[in-house]
Amino acid sequence: MKLKTADGGWNPYLAGAMTGVLMILSVVVAGKYFGASTTMVRAAAMIEQKVAPEHVAKAEYYQKEKPIFDWQWLFVAGVFVGGLITSVAFGDFKLESVPPIWKERFGRRILPRAAVAFLGGFIALFGARLAGGCPSGHGLTGGLQLSVSGYVALICFFVGGLIVANLVYRKGARHG
Amino acid sequence: MDKLQIYGLVTGILFGVLLQRARVLRFEKQIGALLLRDMTIVKFMFSAILVGMVGIYALHDLGVVKLSIKPLILGGNIGGGLLFGFGWALLGFCPGTAGGAIGEGRWHALWGLAGMIAGAALYAELYPFMKRTVLTWGDYGKITIPQALGVSHWLVIPAFILAGLGLFWFLEKMKV
Numbered sequence: 001m002k003l004k005t006a007d008g009g010w011n012p013y014l015a016g017a018m019t020g021v022l023m024i025l026s027v028v029v030a031g032k033y034f035g036a037s038t039t040m041v042r043a044a045a046m047i048e049q050k051v052a053p054e055h056v057a058k059a060e061y062y063q064k065e066k067p068i069f070d071w072q073w074l075f076v077a078g079v080f081v082g083g084l085i086t087s088v089a090f091g092d093f094k095l096e097s098v099p100p101i102w103k104e105r106f107g108r109r110i111l112p113r114a115a116v117a118f119l120g121g122f123i124a125l126f127g128a129r130l131a132g133g134c135p136s137g138h139g140l141t142g143g144l145q146l147s148v149s150g151y152v153a154l155i156c157f158f159v160g161g162l163i164v165a166n167l168v169y170r171k172g173a174r175h176g
Numbered sequence: 177m178d179k180l181q182i183y184g185l186v187t188g189i190l191f192g193v194l195l196q197r198a199r200v201l202r203f204e205k206q207i208g209a210l211l212l213r214d215m216t217i218v219k220f221m222f223s224a225i226l227v228g229m230v231g232i233y234a235l236h237d238l239g240v241v242k243l244s245i246k247p248l249i250l251g252g253n254i255g256g257g258l259l260f261g262f263g264w265a266l267l268g269f270c271p272g273t274a275g276g277a278i279g280e281g282r283w284h285a286l287w288g289l290a291g292m293i294a295g296a297a298l299y300a301e302l303y304p305f306m307k308r309t310v311l312t313w314g315d316y317g318k319i320t321i322p323q324a325l326g327v328s329h330w331l332v333i334p335a336f337i338l339a340g341l342g343l344f345w346f347l348e349k350m351k352v
Contacts, residue, residue: 005216009198009199010198012199012216012223013219013223013344015194015198015200015223016198016219016220016224016227018194019220019223019227019228020223020226020229020231022187022194023231024228024231024232024235026183027235030180030184031241032180033244034272037292039271040292040295040296044294044296044297045300047293047297048297059300060304060307061300064303069181070181071184073181073184074181076271076272076275077185077275078188079188079189079192079195079273079275079279080188080275080278081188081279082189082191082192082193082194083195083196083277083279083280085192086193086196087279090196090197093280094280095283096282096283096284099207099268101207101268102268113287116266117266117287117288117291118287118291118294119266120262120263120264120265120268121274121287121291121292121294122263122291122295122298123259123260123263123295124259124266124271124288125293125296126256126259126263126296127260127262129295129299130255130256130259130299130306130310130311131252131255131259131260132246132247133246135221135270138246138253138257139225140221140224140225140228141244142245143221143222143228144226144228144229145229145232145244145245146329146332146333147245147320147321148316148320149248149318150246151321152248152253152257153253153257156258156261157257157261157264158210159261160259160261160262161261161264162210162212163261163262164262164265164266165207165211165265166210168266169210169211
Protein backbone atom coordinates (compact mmCIF):
# COMPACT_ATOMS: atom_id res chain seq x y z
CA MET A 1 0.00 0.00 0.00
CA LYS A 2 1.31 3.44 -0.91
CA LEU A 3 1.92 6.06 1.77
CA LYS A 4 0.88 8.83 -0.59
CA THR A 5 -2.06 9.00 -2.96
CA ALA A 6 -1.82 10.13 -6.58
CA ASP A 7 -2.64 13.73 -5.61
CA GLY A 8 0.10 13.83 -2.96
CA GLY A 9 -2.25 13.35 0.00
CA TRP A 10 -1.42 11.14 2.95
CA ASN A 11 -2.72 7.59 2.79
CA PRO A 12 -6.36 7.95 3.95
CA TYR A 13 -6.28 4.67 5.90
CA LEU A 14 -3.21 5.77 7.84
CA ALA A 15 -4.49 9.31 8.47
CA GLY A 16 -7.86 7.84 9.45
CA ALA A 17 -6.25 5.38 11.87
CA MET A 18 -4.27 8.26 13.40
CA THR A 19 -7.58 10.12 13.80
CA GLY A 20 -8.92 7.05 15.60
CA VAL A 21 -6.02 7.24 18.06
CA LEU A 22 -6.62 10.99 18.47
CA MET A 23 -10.30 10.34 19.28
CA ILE A 24 -9.34 7.77 21.93
CA LEU A 25 -6.82 10.16 23.50
CA SER A 26 -9.40 12.95 23.53
CA VAL A 27 -11.86 10.80 25.48
CA VAL A 28 -9.17 9.62 27.92
CA VAL A 29 -7.59 13.04 28.50
CA ALA A 30 -10.52 15.44 28.19
CA GLY A 31 -13.53 13.12 28.37
CA LYS A 32 -14.72 14.58 25.05
CA TYR A 33 -15.99 12.86 21.93
CA PHE A 34 -15.72 14.57 18.52
CA GLY A 35 -18.63 16.66 17.25
CA ALA A 36 -19.11 19.91 15.35
CA SER A 37 -22.70 20.96 14.64
CA THR A 38 -23.62 22.09 18.17
CA THR A 39 -20.97 24.80 17.80
CA MET A 40 -23.06 26.40 15.02
CA VAL A 41 -25.97 26.66 17.48
CA ARG A 42 -23.75 28.37 20.04
CA ALA A 43 -22.38 30.70 17.32
CA ALA A 44 -25.94 31.58 16.25
CA ALA A 45 -26.87 32.34 19.86
CA MET A 46 -23.76 34.51 20.28
CA ILE A 47 -24.74 36.59 17.24
CA GLU A 48 -28.39 36.85 18.31
CA GLN A 49 -27.27 37.94 21.77
CA LYS A 50 -25.88 41.15 20.22
CA VAL A 51 -29.30 42.17 18.89
CA ALA A 52 -31.86 40.39 21.06
CA PRO A 53 -30.35 39.16 24.34
CA GLU A 54 -33.80 38.64 25.96
CA HIS A 55 -34.81 36.35 23.11
CA VAL A 56 -31.70 34.18 23.54
CA ALA A 57 -32.28 34.00 27.30
CA LYS A 58 -35.83 32.76 26.70
CA ALA A 59 -35.19 30.31 23.82
CA GLU A 60 -35.32 26.73 25.10
CA TYR A 61 -32.72 25.44 22.64
CA TYR A 62 -30.21 28.17 23.54
CA GLN A 63 -30.64 27.24 27.19
CA LYS A 64 -29.85 23.65 26.26
CA GLU A 65 -26.86 24.67 24.07
CA LYS A 66 -25.69 27.88 25.74
CA PRO A 67 -23.74 30.63 23.90
CA ILE A 68 -20.39 29.73 25.44
CA PHE A 69 -16.95 28.83 24.10
CA ASP A 70 -16.92 25.21 25.22
CA TRP A 71 -14.55 22.36 24.32
CA GLN A 72 -16.25 21.76 20.96
CA TRP A 73 -16.20 25.43 19.93
CA LEU A 74 -12.44 25.51 20.37
CA PHE A 75 -12.17 22.11 18.64
CA VAL A 76 -13.98 23.44 15.54
CA ALA A 77 -11.81 26.58 15.61
CA GLY A 78 -8.77 24.31 15.94
CA VAL A 79 -9.65 22.51 12.68
CA PHE A 80 -9.46 25.91 10.94
CA VAL A 81 -6.06 26.61 12.52
CA GLY A 82 -4.80 23.11 11.67
CA GLY A 83 -5.97 23.45 8.06
CA LEU A 84 -4.31 26.85 7.74
CA ILE A 85 -0.95 25.92 9.30
CA THR A 86 -0.64 22.63 7.41
CA SER A 87 -1.66 23.97 4.01
CA VAL A 88 0.80 26.86 4.34
CA ALA A 89 3.59 24.59 5.63
CA PHE A 90 3.13 22.10 2.78
CA GLY A 91 2.58 24.75 0.13
CA ASP A 92 -0.95 23.83 -0.90
CA PHE A 93 -2.75 26.82 0.56
CA LYS A 94 -4.75 28.29 -2.33
CA LEU A 95 -7.25 31.12 -2.39
CA GLU A 96 -10.23 29.74 -4.24
CA SER A 97 -13.45 31.67 -4.89
CA VAL A 98 -15.38 28.85 -6.60
CA PRO A 99 -14.63 25.09 -6.43
CA PRO A 100 -13.27 23.70 -9.76
CA ILE A 101 -16.05 21.10 -10.13
CA TRP A 102 -18.64 23.84 -9.70
CA LYS A 103 -16.82 26.08 -12.18
CA GLU A 104 -16.86 23.35 -14.86
CA ARG A 105 -20.55 22.80 -14.38
CA PHE A 106 -21.96 26.27 -13.64
CA GLY A 107 -19.24 28.81 -14.45
CA ARG A 108 -16.98 31.08 -12.43
CA ARG A 109 -19.48 33.63 -11.09
CA ILE A 110 -19.35 33.92 -7.32
CA LEU A 111 -22.98 34.85 -6.61
CA PRO A 112 -24.65 31.60 -7.79
CA ARG A 113 -22.09 29.54 -5.86
CA ALA A 114 -22.54 31.71 -2.75
CA ALA A 115 -26.33 31.31 -2.90
CA VAL A 116 -26.22 27.51 -3.30
CA ALA A 117 -23.50 27.10 -0.66
CA PHE A 118 -25.50 29.22 1.81
CA LEU A 119 -28.65 27.22 1.12
CA GLY A 120 -26.69 23.96 1.43
CA GLY A 121 -25.18 24.97 4.76
CA PHE A 122 -28.59 26.10 5.98
CA ILE A 123 -30.32 22.81 5.13
CA ALA A 124 -27.37 20.70 6.31
CA LEU A 125 -27.17 22.28 9.75
CA PHE A 126 -30.93 22.28 10.27
CA GLY A 127 -30.87 18.59 9.37
CA ALA A 128 -27.87 17.86 11.59
CA ARG A 129 -29.57 19.37 14.63
CA LEU A 130 -32.79 17.51 13.91
CA ALA A 131 -30.78 14.29 13.49
CA GLY A 132 -28.84 15.05 16.69
CA GLY A 133 -25.42 15.26 15.03
CA CYS A 134 -23.29 15.56 11.89
CA PRO A 135 -20.67 13.23 10.32
CA SER A 136 -18.44 13.96 13.33
CA GLY A 137 -20.94 13.47 16.15
CA HIS A 138 -23.04 10.73 14.54
CA GLY A 139 -20.56 9.32 12.03
CA LEU A 140 -17.26 9.17 13.90
CA THR A 141 -18.40 9.33 17.53
CA GLY A 142 -21.60 7.33 17.07
CA GLY A 143 -19.96 4.92 14.67
CA LEU A 144 -17.06 4.01 16.93
CA GLN A 145 -19.42 3.43 19.87
CA LEU A 146 -21.60 1.16 17.72
CA SER A 147 -24.54 3.44 18.39
CA VAL A 148 -27.65 2.53 16.36
CA SER A 149 -28.56 6.21 15.89
CA GLY A 150 -25.06 6.89 14.51
CA TYR A 151 -25.41 4.32 11.73
CA VAL A 152 -29.01 5.25 10.92
CA ALA A 153 -27.98 8.91 10.59
CA LEU A 154 -24.79 8.11 8.67
CA ILE A 155 -26.69 6.02 6.12
CA CYS A 156 -29.24 8.84 5.71
CA PHE A 157 -26.46 11.43 5.29
CA PHE A 158 -25.06 9.41 2.38
CA VAL A 159 -28.44 8.55 0.83
CA GLY A 160 -29.51 12.21 0.86
CA GLY A 161 -26.09 13.28 -0.38
CA LEU A 162 -25.96 10.72 -3.19
CA ILE A 163 -29.34 11.84 -4.50
CA VAL A 164 -28.59 15.57 -4.58
CA ALA A 165 -24.94 15.29 -5.65
CA ASN A 166 -25.93 13.17 -8.64
CA LEU A 167 -28.70 15.59 -9.58
CA VAL A 168 -26.45 18.64 -9.32
CA TYR A 169 -22.90 17.59 -10.18
CA ARG A 170 -23.11 14.41 -12.25
CA LYS A 171 -22.51 16.22 -15.54
CA GLY A 172 -19.12 17.83 -15.83
CA ALA A 173 -17.56 16.44 -12.65
CA ARG A 174 -14.15 14.84 -13.15
CA HIS A 175 -12.07 12.80 -10.77
CA GLY A 176 -10.98 15.02 -7.86
CA MET B 177 -8.71 29.74 28.42
CA ASP B 178 -9.48 26.91 30.78
CA LYS B 179 -7.99 23.45 30.49
CA LEU B 180 -10.91 21.97 28.52
CA GLN B 181 -10.76 24.79 25.97
CA ILE B 182 -7.03 24.19 25.48
CA TYR B 183 -7.66 20.46 25.01
CA GLY B 184 -10.36 21.33 22.47
CA LEU B 185 -8.10 23.69 20.54
CA VAL B 186 -5.13 21.29 20.47
CA THR B 187 -7.31 18.32 19.48
CA GLY B 188 -8.95 20.39 16.74
CA ILE B 189 -5.58 21.53 15.37
CA LEU B 190 -4.30 17.92 15.22
CA PHE B 191 -7.55 16.80 13.58
CA GLY B 192 -7.20 19.68 11.10
CA VAL B 193 -3.66 18.57 10.23
CA LEU B 194 -4.82 15.01 9.51
CA LEU B 195 -7.88 16.17 7.54
CA GLN B 196 -5.78 18.58 5.49
CA ARG B 197 -2.99 16.09 4.73
CA ALA B 198 -5.44 13.34 3.73
CA ARG B 199 -7.29 15.87 1.48
CA VAL B 200 -10.50 15.25 3.40
CA LEU B 201 -11.15 19.00 3.69
CA ARG B 202 -11.54 19.32 -0.08
CA PHE B 203 -14.84 19.99 -1.82
CA GLU B 204 -13.66 17.59 -4.57
CA LYS B 205 -13.30 14.72 -2.07
CA GLN B 206 -16.68 15.25 -0.43
CA ILE B 207 -18.56 15.53 -3.71
CA GLY B 208 -16.32 12.77 -5.14
CA ALA B 209 -17.60 10.38 -2.46
CA LEU B 210 -21.22 11.36 -3.09
CA LEU B 211 -20.73 10.67 -6.81
CA LEU B 212 -19.00 7.35 -5.90
CA ARG B 213 -15.89 8.45 -7.80
CA ASP B 214 -13.37 9.09 -5.04
CA MET B 215 -13.97 7.36 -1.71
CA THR B 216 -11.08 9.00 0.20
CA ILE B 217 -13.39 10.35 2.92
CA VAL B 218 -15.05 6.95 3.37
CA LYS B 219 -11.65 5.23 3.78
CA PHE B 220 -10.55 7.91 6.25
CA MET B 221 -13.78 7.82 8.22
CA PHE B 222 -14.07 4.05 8.59
CA SER B 223 -10.37 3.65 9.46
CA ALA B 224 -10.89 6.18 12.26
CA ILE B 225 -14.11 4.47 13.39
CA LEU B 226 -12.55 0.97 13.54
CA VAL B 227 -9.45 2.07 15.46
CA GLY B 228 -11.53 4.21 17.80
CA MET B 229 -14.01 1.37 18.35
CA VAL B 230 -11.39 -1.11 19.59
CA GLY B 231 -9.69 1.47 21.82
CA ILE B 232 -12.80 3.00 23.34
CA TYR B 233 -14.50 -0.35 24.09
CA ALA B 234 -11.28 -1.79 25.57
CA LEU B 235 -10.86 1.26 27.80
CA HIS B 236 -14.56 1.23 28.65
CA ASP B 237 -14.32 -2.38 29.83
CA LEU B 238 -11.31 -1.40 31.96
CA GLY B 239 -13.41 1.38 33.51
CA VAL B 240 -11.23 4.17 32.11
CA VAL B 241 -13.73 5.93 29.84
CA LYS B 242 -17.50 6.41 29.66
CA LEU B 243 -19.60 5.91 26.54
CA SER B 244 -21.74 8.77 25.26
CA ILE B 245 -24.54 7.41 23.09
CA LYS B 246 -27.01 9.61 21.23
CA PRO B 247 -30.63 8.42 21.36
CA LEU B 248 -32.18 6.56 18.43
CA ILE B 249 -35.15 8.68 17.36
CA LEU B 250 -36.20 7.52 13.92
CA GLY B 251 -38.09 10.76 13.08
CA GLY B 252 -35.08 12.94 13.86
CA ASN B 253 -32.31 10.58 12.76
CA ILE B 254 -33.90 9.74 9.39
CA GLY B 255 -35.62 13.06 8.61
CA GLY B 256 -32.72 15.16 9.82
CA GLY B 257 -30.18 12.77 8.31
CA LEU B 258 -31.69 13.01 4.83
CA LEU B 259 -31.96 16.81 5.10
CA PHE B 260 -28.32 16.92 6.16
CA GLY B 261 -27.38 14.86 3.11
CA PHE B 262 -29.26 17.18 0.73
CA GLY B 263 -27.53 20.25 2.14
CA TRP B 264 -24.14 18.55 2.37
CA ALA B 265 -24.21 17.72 -1.35
CA LEU B 266 -25.13 21.31 -2.28
CA LEU B 267 -22.42 22.79 -0.06
CA GLY B 268 -19.65 20.20 -0.46
CA PHE B 269 -18.49 20.59 3.14
CA CYS B 270 -19.74 19.32 6.49
CA PRO B 271 -19.75 21.28 9.77
CA GLY B 272 -16.40 19.82 10.85
CA THR B 273 -14.59 20.41 7.56
CA ALA B 274 -15.93 23.82 6.47
CA GLY B 275 -13.65 25.67 8.90
CA GLY B 276 -10.63 23.64 7.83
CA ALA B 277 -11.42 24.32 4.17
CA ILE B 278 -11.43 28.06 4.88
CA GLY B 279 -8.05 27.54 6.56
CA GLU B 280 -6.77 26.01 3.31
CA GLY B 281 -7.81 29.16 1.46
CA ARG B 282 -11.05 27.75 0.04
CA TRP B 283 -12.87 30.84 1.23
CA HIS B 284 -16.06 29.95 -0.67
CA ALA B 285 -16.76 27.67 2.31
CA LEU B 286 -17.56 30.89 4.23
CA TRP B 287 -20.95 31.09 2.49
CA GLY B 288 -21.69 27.61 3.75
CA LEU B 289 -20.58 28.49 7.26
CA ALA B 290 -22.93 31.51 7.26
CA GLY B 291 -25.74 29.26 6.02
CA MET B 292 -25.02 26.76 8.78
CA ILE B 293 -25.26 29.42 11.49
CA ALA B 294 -28.55 30.66 9.98
CA GLY B 295 -29.86 27.08 9.80
CA ALA B 296 -28.94 26.57 13.45
CA ALA B 297 -30.81 29.76 14.36
CA LEU B 298 -33.97 28.55 12.58
CA TYR B 299 -33.71 25.16 14.27
CA ALA B 300 -33.47 26.88 17.65
CA GLU B 301 -36.75 28.69 16.88
CA LEU B 302 -38.48 25.48 15.80
CA TYR B 303 -37.01 23.26 18.52
CA PRO B 304 -40.03 23.39 20.88
CA PHE B 305 -42.23 22.26 17.97
CA MET B 306 -39.78 19.53 16.88
CA LYS B 307 -39.55 18.28 20.44
CA ARG B 308 -43.33 17.78 20.55
CA THR B 309 -43.55 16.19 17.08
CA VAL B 310 -40.68 14.74 15.00
CA LEU B 311 -38.49 14.01 18.01
CA THR B 312 -41.18 11.77 19.53
CA TRP B 313 -41.53 9.59 16.40
CA GLY B 314 -39.85 6.22 16.93
CA ASP B 315 -37.92 7.01 20.11
CA TYR B 316 -35.93 3.93 21.16
CA GLY B 317 -33.55 5.67 23.55
CA LYS B 318 -29.78 5.34 23.78
CA ILE B 319 -29.07 1.94 22.30
CA THR B 320 -26.03 0.35 20.71
CA ILE B 321 -25.92 -2.40 18.09
CA PRO B 322 -24.64 -5.03 20.60
CA GLN B 323 -27.48 -4.09 22.99
CA ALA B 324 -30.07 -4.30 20.21
CA LEU B 325 -28.76 -7.74 19.23
CA GLY B 326 -28.33 -8.85 22.85
CA VAL B 327 -24.72 -9.95 22.32
CA SER B 328 -21.29 -8.94 23.62
CA HIS B 329 -19.67 -5.99 21.86
CA TRP B 330 -16.61 -8.22 21.38
CA LEU B 331 -18.69 -10.26 18.93
CA VAL B 332 -19.84 -7.19 17.01
CA ILE B 333 -16.47 -5.41 16.85
CA PRO B 334 -14.63 -8.19 14.92
CA ALA B 335 -17.61 -8.38 12.53
CA PHE B 336 -17.32 -4.63 11.89
CA ILE B 337 -13.56 -4.92 11.39
CA LEU B 338 -14.05 -7.71 8.85
CA ALA B 339 -16.80 -5.76 7.08
CA GLY B 340 -14.57 -2.66 7.05
CA LEU B 341 -11.60 -4.54 5.61
CA GLY B 342 -13.92 -6.06 3.00
CA LEU B 343 -15.15 -2.58 2.09
CA PHE B 344 -11.57 -1.26 1.82
CA TRP B 345 -10.58 -4.23 -0.37
CA PHE B 346 -13.58 -3.57 -2.62
CA LEU B 347 -12.84 0.16 -2.90
CA GLU B 348 -9.21 -0.53 -3.83
CA LYS B 349 -10.32 -3.10 -6.39
CA MET B 350 -12.73 -0.58 -7.93
CA LYS B 351 -9.96 2.06 -7.82
CA VAL B 352 -12.20 4.72 -6.28
